[in-house]
Amino acid sequence: MRPTPTTRTSPRATAVCNAAAAAALLTAFAAGAQQAQEEPFWAKGRPKTDTAMKMAPVPAFPIPTEAAKLPVAKMKLPPGFKVEVWASGILDARGMRQGDKGTVFVSSLFVAGKIYAITDKGGSREVKTIAEKLMLPNGIEFHKGSLYVATPKAITRYDNVEASLDKLPDPVTVYDKLPGDIPHGWKFIKIGPDGKLYFPVGAPCNICEPDDRYSKIFRMNLDGSGVEVVAHGMRNTVGFDFHPKTGNLWFTDNQRDWLSEDLPEDELNHVSQPGKQHFGFPYCHSGDFADPELGWGKSCKDYTKPAVKLGAHSAPLGMRFYTGKMFPARYQGAIFIARHGPWNRTQKYAADVVVAFPDGKGGVSRVEPFLTGLVENNQYLGRPADVLVLKDGSLLVSDDHNGAIYRVSYGK
Amino acid sequence: MRHHAAATLLIAAAAAAVSAAATTDYAQRYAAVCAACHGEAGRSAQPATPHLGGQPSFYVITQLFLFREGRRNDHPASAAMSAVAKGMSDADLRGFSDFVATLPPPGPPATPRDDVRFERGRQLAAKHHCTGCHGADLAGGHQVPRVASQREDYLLIALQGFRSGQRLGYTNAMGEALAGLGPQDIADLAHHLAHARPGGR
Numbered sequence A: 001m002r003p004t005p006t007t008r009t010s011p012r013a014t015a016v017c018n019a020a021a022a023a024a025l026l027t028a029f030a031a032g033a034q035q036a037q038e039e040p041f042w043a044k045g046r047p048k049t050d051t052a053m054k055m056a057p058v059p060a061f062p063i064p065t066e067a068a069k070l071p072v073a074k075m076k077l078p079p080g081f082k083v084e085v086w087a088s089g090i091l092d093a094r095g096m097r098q099g100d101k102g103t104v105f106v107s108s109l110f111v112a113g114k115i116y117a118i119t120d121k122g123g124s125r126e127v128k129t130i131a132e133k134l135m136l137p138n139g140i141e142f143h144k145g146s147l148y149v150a151t152p153k154a155i156t157r158y159d160n161v162e163a164s165l166d167k168l169p170d171p172v173t174v175y176d177k178l179p180g181d182i183p184h185g186w187k188f189i190k191i192g193p194d195g196k197l198y199f200p201v202g203a204p205c206n207i208c209e210p211d212d213r214y215s216k217i218f219r220m221n222l223d224g225s226g227v228e229v230v231a232h233g234m235r236n237t238v239g240f241d242f243h244p245k246t247g248n249l250w251f252t253d254n255q256r257d258w259l260s261e262d263l264p265e266d267e268l269n270h271v272s273q274p275g276k277q278h279f280g281f282p283y284c285h286s287g288d289f290a291d292p293e294l295g296w297g298k299s300c301k302d303y304t305k306p307a308v309k310l311g312a313h314s315a316p317l318g319m320r321f322y323t324g325k326m327f328p329a330r331y332q333g334a335i336f337i338a339r340h341g342p343w344n345r346t347q348k349y350a351a352d353v354v355v356a357f358p359d360g361k362g363g364v365s366r367v368e369p370f371l372t373g374l375v376e377n378n379q380y381l382g383r384p385a386d387v388l389v390l391k392d393g394s395l396l397v398s399d400d401h402n403g404a405i406y407r408v409s410y411g412k
Numbered sequence B: 001m002r003h004h005a006a007a008t009l010l011i012a013a014a015a016a017a018v019s020a021a022a023t024t025d026y027a028q029r030y031a032a033v034c035a036a037c038h039g040e041a042g043r044s045a046q047p048a049t050p051h052l053g054g055q056p057s058f059y060v061i062t063q064l065f066l067f068r069e070g071r072r073n074d075h076p077a078s079a080a081m082s083a084v085a086k087g088m089s090d091a092d093l094r095g096f097s098d099f100v101a102t103l104p105p106p107g108p109p110a111t112p113r114d115d116v117r118f119e120r121g122r123q124l125a126a127k128h129h130c131t132g133c134h135g136a137d138l139a140g141g142h143q144v145p146r147v148a149s150q151r152e153d154y155l156l157i158a159l160q161g162f163r164s165g166q167r168l169g170y171t172n173a174m175g176e177a178l179a180g181l182g183p184q185d186i187a188d189l190a191h192h193l194a195h196a197r198p199g200g201r
Helices: A011-031 B002-020 B026-033 B057-069 B078-086 B090-100 B115-127 B130-134 B152-164 B173-177 B183-195
Strands: A081-088 A096-098 A104-106 A115-120 A125-131 A139-143 A146-150 A155-158 A172-175 A197-201 A216-220 A228-232 A240-242 A249-253 A265-271 A308-312 A316-321 A335-339 A352-358 A364-371 A384-389 A395-399 A404-410
Touching (some): A096 A384, A104 A139, A172 A197, A228 A249, A228 A265, A249 A316, A265 A316, A308 A364, A335 A395, A352 A384, B057 B090, B115 B130, B130 B173, B152 B183
Antiparallel strands (some): A081 A404, A104 A115, A139 A146, A155 A172, A197 A216, A216 A228, A265 A308, A316 A335, A335 A352
């Protein structure tokens, strides 16, 4: 069959335009009365300078980087550690969890909207897409054979998942009363030592005073009952974990944009009194200064300070306490944190993994670089999004920019 | 409807061509696969079919990716474009996108400009911060498409799709940006962008 191209104007399109032109005349006067349009949520508060106006969230490339071109040779680690490509071709790889039988589940966000399962085939890894066309499915957790998946709207559960990787069972709804906003609505979820499911509802904005449903970390029973607040005044956490000894929740929190290149600093927070602490948003940032608008009449002494500050706009995401047996003893109980690197800062930095060492008194004694080298010529070569301690004690690092997972090991 | 049927036939032929052709000469493959609808030099004469000339490579690859994933369902030709894209490898996505980025920006539209609607669209474009991402010259860059001098009928479909949520986009920027716009606003905005020729080009 040989189709013939047509070059005529579509009568349908013409009709639309004529109708539109006529209607335009009728409504021309109304135009001036229209309300000023709101900017996209991430652009609110952006200065009107040329430099700032050019900055917008940087989406990942829609094709994963091939294994041979991944930037492992550029990565720097402390002496004795080495890094290798563990798996590649995982578009938009974000959150990671390991199942009882060793399967590593990987979530994704805007670009892919998929959940992957990676199985180790003795030296090589097989990557399967097990769910797709999901709405920002960043939050995943594995617990007693089930995979929990959180979108901005709902938390669902796939039972007996490791035996069903070729065809998942229909998901069971755990909780579907989330607000569902897209801004900061994507989740990080984890089941705590108390057997409850912890989930955040971030601020639906860059900076605003949201209503009671937002800016909190909640926990609930695994059947969706008994929802209660764990932490107030949280803006956008995309990573938390429980202290291996005290069981207390620690969480990273991304602070507001556009205040300054160097302010505020993102946070690592420690919840020592669940439900009773307010971590400052939107009134007090980084624990040390009041917001230039919403902070008037507020004092930072009324809010819980971060355990440590993690750098301006550095975007700390996934974090894990190290409890493995492979790394040197000094890393026992230390917190590995994936920093995604800023988008709303002229000079790019971070895009690394850092280690925070708890001081044993509820705070942090110091933060050290761990995996670095992914910023070159003010561009990202990779962007860490989550970390996972494997059963053998090695550390996986996901990179959504390249669609890859790296494995960091020590010795041997 | 006749045009949609014709377009579907063309695209079916393109889908066959994309899987048949294995060459890495993407100029040749563009001529075989894309040119019948999108124009030999990326200037489309086909109703509702976008000009591709002057589009940034990153934007083109995001759209081919969304078609391949079956995630662009806003356009009469979406299913057909998905059929074309499903035959493309990752290397093809890169190859086609890089080639398309070499095509010249489209010249001014053949249809006349309505000064009242153009001006109204200009005000809406300012109010909705179009230039914040698409650039002062509306030429786009990276993942953001060129909208200046795009076909008005295509712009209308695109804007309506973003406004209704039918087109989800590669990022969610457009859904946010168009909040509060009515059908007439969308039409005037499309008219303005189609006739926008910043810098007198």
